[in-house]
Amino acid sequence: MPIDMKSGDSLILFYHRIAQGVDDPYKLCVTPARFAAQLDEISRYGEPSTLAELSVPSLRPRIVVTFDDGYADNLINAVPIAEAKGVPITIFVTSGVLGRDSGFWWDRLSTLLRSRPSSISEITLPVSQGTVRIRLGSASRRRDLQSVRRHLLALPVTEIHRVLDAVSEQWGTSAAPPIDARPLTPSEFVQLTNSEMVTIGAHTVDHVRLRGLPAGEQKGNIVSSKEELERLSGQAILHFAYPFGGQDSFDDHSVDAVRSAGFETACTTIPGNARPMADPHRLPRRMVKNWSRLHFRLALGRWRLVPHH
């Protein structure tokens, strides 16, 4: 089948977790079978590539597979499939969360809301500027998660964990993340670096929302994550992804810090194809969902990476 050659676009895809049969309120999981089918489609319609290869001309559209955050299931479920299919993947790891039992705060929040006692109809967040009360509906945990998450997002990460500890104590329930949502341990991280199909990228120390923080603080967090991952892996870490990654999650200071730290590329989550002249430190990406082979192929078509009829 001919490929649309006009655009010269590349495509950077992003995933978070490869897992099956787990609680997934944020819709971040793709099942192993669907991931395998998606990698087949990538090889069929494009040139599976690394971020470093983006600047090298290709006859077929380059497609780069990336993962954000550093979940253990990336090593356990995604890497064997990527190796079997011969598709390189880049994993952006949150360095300070490696091996942390508390995991990612949004996963703790999900546990907390799931274990909410039925007598409780609002959540009281003791944030530093005062107390925030949010009514919780009984129908949709997903909606509850979104409204609480929105309030927490603006806070420093250590404060978010403190607030979740406080609510967990108030309610007398657990706020431990689900075991399947655990981050990589340091030794799993080292295993990951041993795979020839894997490139490691940085994703800050603590998954901080960079935008608006003082330039020095941003730089410190970005540089520390790079240095820690380089120390653990013994490799140069040359690629970065902005946590959350939307327009509202990083600013010009973040981009300057990433560039001056020596990263060759930096990925956002701003949707788009990577044009040949794209700024390498503001690369757009496309999020992949738990789509069947056909739906994934349709998405490639929407993104103009396969021919239109």
Ligand SMILES: [Zn+2]
């Ligand atoms: Zn992330």
